[in-house]
Amino acid sequence: MTALTVAVVTGVLAVLLAVGWYLSYAAVRLDRLHTRLEATAAALDAQVVRRAECAIETAYARGLDPASATLLLDAARGSLDHDGPWTRERQASESAMTRLMRVVLPEPGNFPEIHECAVRVRLARRFHNEAVEQTRRVRQRPVVRVLRLAGHTELPERVEFDDDWPDGIGAQAA
Amino acid sequence: MRIGLVNPYALDTPGGVQAHVVDLADYLLGAGHEVSLLTPADAEDDLPPYAVCAGRAVAVPYNGSVARLAFGPAVSARVREWLDAGDFDVVHIHEPASPSVSLLALWAASGPIVATFHSSQAKSRSLRLAAPMLQPSLDKISGRIAVSAQAHGTVLRQLGGQCVIVPNGVDVARFSAPDGEAGSEAARSAHASGHAAELADVERPATIVFLGRFTEPRKGLPVLLQALPRVLDRMPGVRLVVAGPGDRNEVMDRVPAWVAARCEFTGALTEVEKVALLRRADVYIAPNTGGESFGIILVEAMAAAAPVLAADLPAFREVLDGGRAGELFAVADPAGLADALVGLLGDHRRRAELARLGPARAQRYDWSRVGREVLAVYDSVRPPGGQVHRRPSSLRRLSDTRGRATHAREVQR
Numbered sequence: 001m002t003a004l005t006v007a008v009v010t011g012v013l014a015v016l017l018a019v020g021w022y023l024s025y026a027a028v029r030l031d032r033l034h035t036r037l038e039a040t041a042a043a044l045d046a047q048v049v050r051r052a053e054c055a056i057e058t059a060y061a062r063g064l065d066p067a068s069a070t071l072l073l074d075a076a077r078g079s080l081d082h083d084g085p086w087t088r089e090r091q092a093s094e095s096a097m098t099r100l101m102r103v104v105l106p107e108p109g110n111f112p113e114i115h116e117c118a119v120r121v122r123l124a125r126r127f128h129n130e131a132v133e134q135t136r137r138v139r140q141r142p143v144v145r146v147l148r149l150a151g152h153t154e155l156p157e158r159v160e161f162d163d164d165w166p167d168g169i170g171a172q173a174a
Numbered sequence: 175m176r177i178g179l180v181n182p183y184a185l186d187t188p189g190g191v192q193a194h195v196v197d198l199a200d201y202l203l204g205a206g207h208e209v210s211l212l213t214p215a216d217a218e219d220d221l222p223p224y225a226v227c228a229g230r231a232v233a234v235p236y237n238g239s240v241a242r243l244a245f246g247p248a249v250s251a252r253v254r255e256w257l258d259a260g261d262f263d264v265v266h267i268h269e270p271a272s273p274s275v276s277l278l279a280l281w282a283a284s285g286p287i288v289a290t291f292h293s294s295q296a297k298s299r300s301l302r303l304a305a306p307m308l309q310p311s312l313d314k315i316s317g318r319i320a321v322s323a324q325a326h327g328t329v330l331r332q333l334g335g336q337c338v339i340v341p342n343g344v345d346v347a348r349f350s351a352p353d354g355e356a357g358s359e360a361a362r363s364a365h366a367s368g369h370a371a372e373l374a375d376v377e378r379p380a381t382i383v384f385l386g387r388f389t390e391p392r393k394g395l396p397v398l399l400q401a402l403p404r405v406l407d408r409m410p411g412v413r414l415v416v417a418g419p420g421d422r423n424e425v426m427d428r429v430p431a432w433v434a435a436r437c438e439f440t441g442a443l444t445e446v447e448k449v450a451l452l453r454r455a456d457v458y459i460a461p462n463t464g465g466e467s468f469g470i471i472l473v474e475a476m477a478a479a480a481p482v483l484a485a486d487l488p489a490f491r492e493v494l495d496g497g498r499a500g501e502l503f504a505v506a507d508p509a510g511l512a513d514a515l516v517g518l519l520g521d522h523r524r525r526a527e528l529a530r531l532g533p534a535r536a537q538r539y540d541w542s543r544v545g546r547e548v549l550a551v552y553d554s555v556r557p558p559g560g561q562v563h564r565r566p567s568s569l570r571r572l573s574d575t576r577g578r579a580t581h582a583r584e585v586q587r
Contacts, residue, residue, distance in 0.1 A: 025310070032313045039286060040316055042557030116550065123338065123554035127317050130336050134313065 026138070027149055033135040037156055040128035044159065045083070047124040048094060051117040052079040055101065058114050068104040075100040086159045094121075095162040108166065118165040125163055132156045175552065177202055178262040178562065181213040182274035184231030184242040186220060188419075190470055191268055191292050194321075194342050198266075199224055201343070201545035212256050214244030214275055228252045228275045236273065243274035253278045254564055262562040264288060264552045270315065271308055271333070280311045285562035286555045288317040291337065294324035294467030294489065302332050316555035319548070324489045325467040338551065342470050343544035346536045349449050349477035379411035380519050383455040383480070385448065385471055389420040394461030394485060396425065397508050401461075402433050404512035409519060412436065417443045417451055452478035456525070457518055460484040463506045469493040472500065473539045476532030481525040483511075483518055499535035500528060 055076040059069040075097045082090035101118065108115035139150050179202075181195040195211065199222070202209045209224050214231035221227060229249040231242035253275060257265075263286065270280045270289040280287070312333055320326035320337035329337055388395040395416065405412055416422075419442040426434055443451065452458060458475035460482065466489045473493060475482050482500035484490040494500035501524075503514040518525060537543070 029310045029313055032310055035284065036314060036316055039557045039560055040555065042560065043286070043316070043555050046556070046558045047554055116546075119550050120554045123317070123550055126336070126338065127555055130318075131316065134335065 023143070023147070023149070026141070026144055029138055030135075030144065030150055033131065033138060034150075034153065037128075037131045037135055040124070040131045044121075044124040044128045047117070047120045048079065049083075051114070051121050052076040052097065054114050054117040055079075055097070058105075058111055064104070071100055072104055086157070091159065091161040098162045098164065102164070115165075118163070122163040122165055125159055125161070129158045132158050175263045176208045176261055177210075177552065178256070178260050178265040179209060179211040180265065180267040180276050180279045181211060182243060182269045182272040182276040183214065184244075185213045185215045185225065186217060187231075187242055190342070190468065193470070194292070195268055196222065197343055197345070197541060198545070198548065201541045202549075205545065205549065210256070210260055210262075212253065212275055212279065214242070214249075226252075226256055228256070241272075241274075243272065245274055245278065249275065250278050250282075254282050257283055257562065257564045260562070263560075264556055265562045266290065266548075266552070267315075268292065270312065271304070277308075277311070280314065282564055283562050284314065284565035286317075286552075286557070286560055287315050287562065288319065288551055288555060289315045290319040290321065290340075291325050291329045292321050292342075292467060294322070294328045294465075305333055308333070317551045319551060322468050322489050322492060324492075328467070340544060340547045340551065341539050342468050342473075343541040344470065344473045344477055344536060344539045346477040346533065346540040348445075349452065349474055349536075350479065350533055379413055380409065380456040381413050381415060381454060382457045382459055382515065382519075383415050383417070383451060383475075384459050384461070385417045385443075385451070387420055388416055388418050389424050392463050392465045394463045394506070397461040397463065397485075397506055397511060398459055399425065399429050399433070399437075400508035401512040401515065402436070403430065404509065405515050406433060406436060408516050412519065413438065415440060415451065415455075417441075417448065448474075449478060452480045455480040457515060458482050459511075459515070460490060461506075461511060462487060462490070466490065473536050476500065477536035479529040479532055481518060481528035482532065483514055485511075493539075495535055499531045 053076075055072050058064065059072040059076070064072065075093075078093040079097045082093050084090075098118070098121075101114065105111050105114065108118065135156050138144060139155060144150060179195055179199055181192060183189055183192055185192055185196070192213075195213070199209045199211050203224065211222070211225040212228050213221075213225055214229055215221055215225070215227045216230060218227045229244040229246070229252055231244050233240050233242050235241075236243065257279070265279065265283050265285070266288045267276050267280055267283075268290050269292055270276050280289070312335070318329065318335060318337040319340045320329055321340070321342050323339065326337045326339060329335065384395060384398060386393045386395075398414070402414065414437045416437060417440045422439045426437070429437075440447075440451070452475050455475070455478075458472075458480040460469065460472055460475075462485050464487065466487055469484070469487075469490045469492075472482055472484060472490060476494075476499060482494060484494060484500055484502055485505045486502040487505060491497065491502060494502065501514055501518055503510040
């Protein structure tokens with residue numbers, strides 16, 4: 001009888017321990033993923049702003065025709081007007097910016113500064129979305145959902161806009 | 175930018191990862207950044223001035239071969255010290271899953287982290303087995319780089335997660351200028367045409383070159399030695415030069431004497447000697463049988479305007495632009511190698527064409543381009559004002575939600 005009790009108690013303890021370990025493991029992962037998510041979001045923000053600023057400099061300094069320069073300034077203003085969360089409008093304004101840049105600057109090799117900015121925006125969005133995907137995968141696990149291990153933070157969303165740019169490293173591999 | 179580089183293998187032993195990391199450090203310094211390289215090493219005196227020794231490397235069996243790694247509590251403490259003192263804007267860890275300084279740095283760091291995956295292993299059981307344990311650390315990597323599509327495939331299969339591809343770099347000018355020194359564009363094109371004229375000289379006995387640790391079977395020297403009699407039957411003047419460290423008796427004992435007489439072993443070469451050898455090669459041969467994730471030596475041969483004949487491995491095919499910038503033969507097929515080699519040696523026009531196309535193809539791997547791409551990755555993971563710190567304990571982080579909210583607000587600003 002006592003032997004059985006000991007076995008049961010040991011078994012229950014072992015299960016509790018395993019559950020506890022798994023929960024703390026999941027919590028640590030979530031914590032790290034959220035930290036990374038904050039960082040990639042801030043980096044993407046910074047690169048988008050940097051690209052708009054660079055477009056303004058290009059419009060003023062790099063001998064574009066006045067029509068192209070005006071269009072570029074308008075798109076850059078549209079981009080800088082939005083900040084904070086990635087609303088549909090903000091994503092649309094970045095798509096518009098990229099599309100205009102592709103039209104106005106058909107040979108980015110002649111504008112190395114803005115070319116580098118465009119490459120960085122593309123990379124930053126990829127890395128951010130990668131962080132979003134990983135976080136979502138962990139957060140949608142039943143245990144994490146049911147026990148609300150992620151607290152009340154909202155499920156992160158991918159940032160989608162057109163950042164296609166020729167001849168950048170972001171252009172390789174899906 | 176303050177950049178911390180982490181290299182997992184002993185810096186004093188030759189190897190692709192080490193060479194890449196040192197070249198990258200040189201490029202970044204040249205571009206005006208501050209660089210500190212944390213690495214295992216045997217002798218601290220021989221290290222470049224920007225390198226920090228994390229401890230002595232120990233030879234241990236890892237993933238089916240012997241690797242020289244550094245680990246243990248003392249090394250771990252050195253890694254933490256380095257992170258604390260560094261104030262890095264970004265830390266770039268090479269082979270982050272290797273159980274050495276790299277894994278320790280990944281474990282201890284928090285902040286903008288970039289990692290490069292170099293190896294392609296079709297079946298790395300050790301990596302897959304360790305994946306759940308590594309996962310929380312791998313989650314911290316903001317920007318993942320793979321050196322080739324093959325390396326990317328390995329990461330996808332074994333750890334999950336997308337990479338961007340940034341290939342290994344080569345200083346192309348060093349291979350195209352005489353004496354291994356950087357040279358002008360004019361000198362380079364003069365060399366290319368001179369080389370083409372040499373290649374067209376039918377009477378000169380042809381020199382074929384193999385470079386690497388030839389005692390390792392996967393480097394494929396046995397395949398080449400089996401092919402050689404068939405080649406010499408048709409072209410008796412051909413001479414094979416084998417360069418690299420190792421004991422020739424290990425590979426030559428079953429080779430007939432008349433074939434061995436056409437083989438020359440130079441031993442390990444200095445960088446300058448290597449350039450000179452590649453520049454006088456009529457064909458550079460890479461008969462590797464597998465396990466290659468890149469083909470830096472092929473890029474070097476192309477930069478030196480040596481026509482390349484390589485085994486048709488995916489990584490080599492990629493570097494050779496699908497066979498446009500070099501010839502391919504079926505992997506581990508001595509007869510195929512012999513036929514391709516005889517064909518290429520007899521086709522002076524194709525060799526002259528390869529001597530012209532090679533340097534152009536190699537430009538894609540020049541540090542001027544590869545280095546710029548790496549810097550773009552650094553910038554795209556850096557939040558403004560974000561820095562790499564030593565990771566505080568997870569428990570403290572979880573309880574300190576108020577501090578975290580403040581931090582988040584600061585980052586937003």
